[in-house]
Amino acid sequence: MxxxxxxxxxxxxxxxxxxxxxxxxxxxxxxxxxxxxxxPTTAASVDATQDQAARAIARSLTDSAWRNRVRHAALTSDEVPVTALAGRAGGGLKATLAAADRRIATAKGLDAKVGPLLRLRLGSDSMRGALTSGTAPWVAPATSDDDATTVVAYDSHGRTHTLDARHTPAHPVYVVDIDGxxxxxxxxxxxxxxxxxxxxxxxxxxxxxxxxxxxxxxxxxxxxxxxxxxxxxxxxxxxxxxxxxxxxxxxxxxxxxxxxxxxxxxxxxxxxxxxxxxxxxxxxxxxxxxxxxxxxxxxxxxxxxxxxxxxxxxxxxxxxxxxxxxxxxxxxxxxxxxxxxxxxxxxxxxxxxxxxxxxxxxxxxxxxxxxxxxxxxxxxxxxxxxx
Known part of the structure; x- marks a missing residue:
């Protein structure tokens, strides 16, 4: 925390x-x-971009082979460089995430040479068991609001799920945020x-x-x-x-x-x-x-x-x-x-x-x-x- x-x-x-x-x-x-x-929209711009990236990643998880690669990466690494990993996904996901990386760098006043900033991680270690057993994960963008009471997560069918921000859910959730x-x-x-x-x-x-x-x-x-x-x-x-x-x-x-x-x-x-x-x-x-x-x-x-x-x-x-x-x-x-x-x-x-x-x-x-x-x-x- x-x-x-x-x-x-x-x-x-x-x-x-x-x-x-x-x-x-x-x-x-x-x-x-x-x-x-x-x-005044720096935080809002970054949040919106992370939200778009989370939606795109969630939709991409309908591909079982790609879903398994992401699951393996999330279980074996605390932080997954998701833009680079997306090179093995179909549907133009890498191009979408690369564009998101550029928007984030610009919003934060960083040179484009900083490279990919987006990363994916498992929301909590307590979710590892459910993810390992095959529960389909949801994807949530990290929020910049320290006082947030809810978190919105997306599933592979585009549906939204509202989660309690103060209590870690049992359902596995991938969090998309910035490599700080x-x-x-x-x-x-x-x-x-x-x-x-x-x-x-x-x-x-x-x-x-x-x-x-x-x-x-x-x-x-x-x-x-x-x-x-x-x-x-x-x-x-x-x-x-x-x-x-x-x-x-x-x-x-x-x-x-x-x-x-x-x-x-x-x-x-x-x-x-x-x-x-x-x-x-x-x-x-x-x-x-x-x-x-x-x-x-x-x-x-x-x-x-x-x-x-x-x-x-x-x-x-x-x-x-x-x-x-x-x-x-x-x-x-x-x-x-x-x-x-x-x-x-x-x-x-x-x-x-x-x-x-x-x-x-x-x-x-x-x-x-x-x-x-x-x-x-x-x-x-x-x-x-x-x-």
Whole structure:
């Protein structure tokens, strides 16, 4: 199950009063004028495409040989790349799914080179027995609505079946959704590309600025080559009940602060292990590379890959907001600016915001709870030594 996100922008704005120092610049103004407003139908477009794909796959299961191939694939793999598998099906199914893949990539602001994104999986392990015994499966599209109470599934005759979203059915159901890991990897490339394009991801000026050193021994270590980081030793997101049709979470974090050049920078960090809420993960993952930052403080905004995520529009919105912020010689939090940049429809339909951490310090050594109480992580200073 995936972590539940915030429901309205107002609840986020109330977390911490804005301390941002804003000054409109020419670059930001030009970008504001040209940045496309994120389409309010991104999630709806992805959902509709998944629904069309689910209908097509359900109809194709009238072919017994093809039905057996899909069943074998679903029983032997957690995720079936259904577009590639459809090359062995008749009736033009592969062409239909390939067109659906292209529409999804476009809706999410991804380059076509990302390749097929559609996948098929069994809705629950509890369905394996019925599927193995020969029960004809239904096919359901995954929903992007975390509050869905019902799920619509299709059989091979085109009939619809309304299922309870909160209780896993006994009847076997194939779920058609997006390969979140693949979409997120491509999406983070888009974010990084856009951030670099507009100067929000400049190179560090050197490891010597990695930390305001507290004592001579630490200065000696830094001089020897290497840099200080903040490493996540444990992390957990809250346990919230969600529809069985939804798959694992695909979580990433936007680390923000002021770069060595004094400009705001954003570093996307993939967190592929954070699949389920209510589970403590111990990744020993580097979250912040302090050699990239001017100050010993940074912010972190945790997000989730979902159907409503258009990465190109998200990047433009964040860039537009952050390019107006200038270095005033002291650190100011950037979380609010990032959250305010997130399109309104992402909050009212299917929000991608998970939690945020204000003013993470390089010296932090212990557990920090998210601002909206949806998660916690334990961090520690960690020095990466050069060979």
């Amino acid at each position: 995936r972590p539940r996100q915030a429901r309205r922008r107002g609840t986020v704005a109330a977390l911490v009063g804005s301390l941002l120092a804003l000054s409109a610049g020419q670059t930001a103004g030009a970008l504001q004028a040209t940045a496309a407003t994120p389409a 890991s693949k979409a997120l990897a491509a999406g983070l490339d888009v974010l990084d590309e856009q951030f670099r394009r507009y100067g929000l991801s400049s190179d560090a000026s050197g490891a010597s600025a990695a930390k305001p050193q507290a004592d001579p021994s630490e200065r000696a270590r830094a001089a020897g080559g290497g840099f200080w980081t903040s490493r996540i030793t444990a992390v957990e997101l809250s346990d919230d009940e969600e529809p069985w049709v939804k798959g694992d979470a695909e979580i990433y974090t936007l680390v923000t602060g002021f770069g060595q050049d004094g400009q705001v920078r954003v570093d996307p960090v993939d967190m592929p292990y954070l699949d389920n809420d209510g589970t403590v993960y111990r990744p020993n993952q580097i979250l912040v590379n302090w050699s990239n930052y001017k100050y010993n403080l940074a912010d972190a905004v945790m997000m989730e890959e979902d159907g409503s995520t258009n990465y190109r529009d998200l990047a433009k919105a964040i860039v537009t907001a952050l390019l107006t912020i200038t270095d005033q010689g002291t650190y100011v939090p950037l979380v609010n600016a990032v959250l305010d940049a997130i399109p309104d429809d992402w909050w009212t339909d299917d929000p991608d915001y998970v939690d945020s951490w204000y003013t993470l310090a390089q010296s932090d050594n212990g557990t920090r709870y998210g601002a909206r109480g949806n998660g916690w992580m334990t961090v520690e200073p960690y020095f990466v030594q050069e060979f």
